[in-house]
Amino acid sequence: MAGTGSTTLRPAGADDAPAIARLLVDFNNEFDASAPPVDELTVRVAELLRGGDTVIALAGEPPCGLAAMRFRTSIWTPREECYLAELYVAPGERGRGIGRALLTYALELARARGADYVDLNTAETDTAARALYESMGFSSTEHKPGGPVNIYYEREL
Amino acid sequence: MAGTGSTTLRPAGADDAPAIARLLVDFNNEFDASAPPVDELTVRVAELLRGGDTVIALAGEPPCGLAAMRFRTSIWTPREECYLAELYVAPGERGRGIGRALLTYALELARARGADYVDLNTAETDTAARALYESMGFSSTEHKPGGPVNIYYEREL
Numbered sequence: 496m497a498g499t500g501s502t503t504l505r506p507a508g509a510d511d512a513p514a515i516a517r518l519l520v521d522f523n524n525e526f527d528a529s530a531p532p533v534d535e536l537t538v539r540v541a542e543l544l545r546g547g548d549t550v551i552a553l554a555g556e557p558p559c560g561l562a563a564m565r566f567r568t569s570i571w572t573p574r575e576e577c578y579l580a581e582l583y584v585a586p587g588e589r590g591r592g593i594g595r596a597l598l599t600y601a602l603e604l605a606r607a608r609g610a611d612y613v614d615l616n617t618a619e620t621d622t623a624a625r626a627l628y629e630s631m632g633f634s635s636t637e638h639k640p641g642g643p644v645n646i647y648y649e650r651e652l
Numbered sequence: 653m654a655g656t657g658s659t660t661l662r663p664a665g666a667d668d669a670p671a672i673a674r675l676l677v678d679f680n681n682e683f684d685a686s687a688p689p690v691d692e693l694t695v696r697v698a699e700l701l702r703g704g705d706t707v708i709a710l711a712g713e714p715p716c717g718l719a720a721m722r723f724r725t726s727i728w729t730p731r732e733e734c735y736l737a738e739l740y741v742a743p744g745e746r747g748r749g750i751g752r753a754l755l756t757y758a759l760e761l762a763r764a765r766g767a768d769y770v771d772l773n774t775a776e777t778d779t780a781a782r783a784l785y786e787s788m789g790f791s792s793t794e795h796k797p798g799g800p801v802n803i804y805y806e807r808e809l
Binding site for chain 2: 546563577581615637642643645646649
């Protein structure tokens with residue numbers, strides 16, 4: 496367990512699945528994205544945490560923020576790569592550095608697990624998130640300053 | 653096995669690891685990215701193909717193009733999500749529609765496996781790749797035309 500001021504930081508256990516599902520649904524509701532029911536998501540989050548490829552860092556007791564990471568063996572190196580799938584702090588808790596503390600802690604957990612690479616995506620208009628990522632060493636130009644920005648694409652199947 | 657004109661399309665087996673490693677190294681060399689030695693990458697590709705979370709579609713005999721996909725259980729739905737990690741056609745084979753055929757075939761393999769979502773990233777200056785992805789239903793704006801573009805960030809750990 497680690498702290499940022501009075502905010503504790505810790506990896507989630509299976510007992511945290513309901514609180515995580517609640518935060519994830521709040522996250523999607525805030526951004527007008529559809530989300531599954533909390534009960535359904537609770538079951539899935541518990542399965543993911545048991546499955547071994549998912550680590551979720553939590554801030555606060557009860558949790559008011561999370562960083563959800565997915566791991567897999569890399570193609571290009573013998574180690575794991577980490578995808579930061581979700582980073583969320585509840586609206587009433589923002590502005591106190593919890594997002595930065597969560598991200599810092601998440602990268603520590605990823606390093607401790609042996610990952611050597613992390614990626615994520617965010618909207619070009621989310622200037623707060625982009626400033627946070629860029630101040631913490633993330634690059635959108637393949638580590639070549641001034642190079643072309645990498646664009647994230649998605650589709651349903 | 654499927655065809656695009658005279659080009660066969662098929663999923664890779666473990667015996668294809670050397671050819672895949674060679675194509676991946678050529679890919680990285682073309683874009684001035686560092687790559688591991690072919691022999692080392694061959695071993696890892698074979699492990700990934702055995703591991704179950706990796707499917708690689710191949711075009712041509714011997715293979716002149718590949719689409720490398722990684723799968724994992726989704727957070728938001730009960731199904732799998734697919735990451736198109738690499739899409740490559742050897743320089744001498746471009747301009748014949750092999751990239752589009754490979755991508756179409758890769759999406760079919762992902763659907764057949766049960767995935768309901770696919771994502772990828774590419775450089776904003778790679779207009780050929782972006783036109784291909786956009787013509788095949790990929791969105792960089794969360795399926796909201798006119799919305800903010802999603803930016804892909806990465807860093808080493």
